Amino acid sequence: MRNMKKLITIIFLTLLLNPAQAKETIIKGIMKSFSGDKAILIDVSDKAGMRVPKNFNIELNSNSEFVLKIDLQEPEYFKLGPNTIFLKPGDRLLVKIDCNNRKNSTFNGNSSEECNYLKTIPEFSQVDIGYLGKNYEFVKRDLSEFTNSIMLPQVNSSMEALERLKSVPDIFKEREAARIKSNVVMSIMLYTAGYSRKFVENFDVVTDRELFAKLRGEHIDFFKDMLMEYGKDLAKEGNIVLPEFRKIVVWVTDPSGSLLPAYKKIDRIEDYNLVSQLIQKYASCFTSYPSDKKPDDVLAELNEAKSSISTQLYKDLIDDSINEYSIIKKGSPAFDFTGYDINNKPVKLSQFKGKFIYLDFWATWCGPCIKEYPFFMELYNKFRERDDILFISISTDQDKDKWVQYLMKHKHENISLHVSNSYLSQYKIAFIPRFILIGKDFTFIDPFAPRPSQPQTEELLKNLK
Structure with missing residues (x-):
């Protein structure tokens, strides 16, 4: 068996030597420490920024191995498990993705040099912010300490690593230099938000507005030279494919030049x-x-x-x-997805076909979601004698640990699952809380169902037959 796998790998790699045969991009590999039978190659380009990503489903065998064939028109960035990867049309790439630690993932073949470099870039998510770290863990009281001990060493290390790359296209180096600059600008512009939450006791965004403005002014004044330095030549149309750049585009496109170099209109960014x-x-x-x-x-x-x-x-x-x-309309088939319970056991939504399903999409950071949950539980208790109606809470937290910690403190009697938002793109979850009612035949009764706190919701559930 092992010899057969080696033979397959050798055959796969020989295709690298014949680009004429490589009209499509092929990724072959394994997802280590992955639960479930389907993964997703997640588009992180500007298409994703517009909520119309071009994602690719990956079917896994019983050993979490896969072969994915896709057509690309130009080089693109994706997320595969915890890793950001770079793919070009015609690439043949062998991967071993470690879902517990992206730095342990391995890449061989076309674009492997790019993918290995990308293991070193800062994480990017709702909770991972540039050089500020996860949940602002690297924010310091002393701005000089953060700058000289945290941010600049990483910036310089990344720039040097980028220069050492030998076989990557120029466009990759240009984009990655822009990513580094974007992370610097993002870290500076969001520094006060992290500082306030970390060092101002009982900070409140409403009542402490004046204090926040004062701190922000001081922080911006400290960083003003760096903003101009790292903001230089950042406003380029191709950088819109980077999520880090899109995060700061509101500041990049300021024509006043008060914080960053004065912006001159660029069609693609304006569009x-x-x-x-x-x-x-x-x-x-x-x-x-x-x-x-x-x-x-x-x-x-x-x-x-x-x-x-x-x-x-x-x-x-x-x-x-x-x-x-x-x-997404009444009577249309619902979309299946796999969620994970607090014990990381995979649970498919389709396994509940044959029952009515009232879904609550929420997140631990969402105030309106938390306010709706008591009403959700009130309905759950009113209908708990009906075994044909299920109440399922779906957490969309990017930080799964936050959800686990929340459930440890707040008991959820109903079915509670965590699902990466990327797996929910077909549901168009643009705002939360969001509620969906699915029929026994696994079609939508109401894809935009009323909230539990609305009087008509109980009547809607009562009339389910």
Whole structure:
């Protein structure tokens, strides 16, 4: 068996020597410490920023091994497990992804040098912020200590590692230099947020607004030269594919030049800002909350935007977004996904087919979600004698540990699962809390169901037959 695996690997690698045969990108490998039978190659480009990502499902065998074939038109970044990877059209890449520690993952073949470099970049998520670390763990009282002991050593190390890369395309080096600069700017612009939460006792974003403004002014003044240095030449259209750049685009596109170098309009960045805002506005028409926005009105704005922008990709994404929302309607098949319980046991939503399913999508950081949960439990208790109705809470926290810690302190009697938001893209979860009601035949009864606190919800559940 081992010899057969070696033979397959050798055959796979020989394809690297014949680019003429390599018209599609092929990734072969294994997901170590992964639970479940399906993984996702997650698009992190500007398409994802507009909530219309081009993700690829990965079917795993019983040993968590896979072969994935995809068509790419240009080099792109993705997430595979905890790793950011870089792929080019025609690549043949062998991977061993360690889902517990991205630095232990291995890559061989095309783009392996790029992927190995990407193991060293800072994590990026809602809780991992540039050089500030996870939940602001590296924020210091002394700004000089943070700058000289935390941030600049990492910046210099990354720049030197980037220069040592021998066989990577110039575009990769350009993007990664921009990522480093973006992380510096992000760390500085969000420093006061972390500092306030970490060092100001009982900090409150509303009542301590003046204190926050004072601290922010002091912090910006300290970092102003670095902002100008690392913000130089950052406003380039190709950088929009980087999530770190998109995080700071609001500051990059300031024409005043008060914080970063003065911005001069760039079509693709302007188009991105316009279309992403309109797609977000369109998404707000489809929530579990009453909306004063009418989908047809926003559609008119989107169509007007299509005629005014020059970026063809974004014109296509407008159509894709509208089509995806049109699929989520009453009577349409629900989308299956795999969640994980507090013991990390995989649970498929489809295994509950044959019952009515009332889903609550929430997160530990979401105040309105927490306020809705007592009403959710009240309904759960009222209908607990009906074994044909299930109440399932789905945490979308990026930091799974936060969810586990929350459940340890707050008992959830109903089924509680954690699902990465990337696995929920088909559900278009743009805002939480979000509630969905699924029928026994696993079709949507209401993909934008009312909240538990609304009187009509109990009546809706009572009438389920």
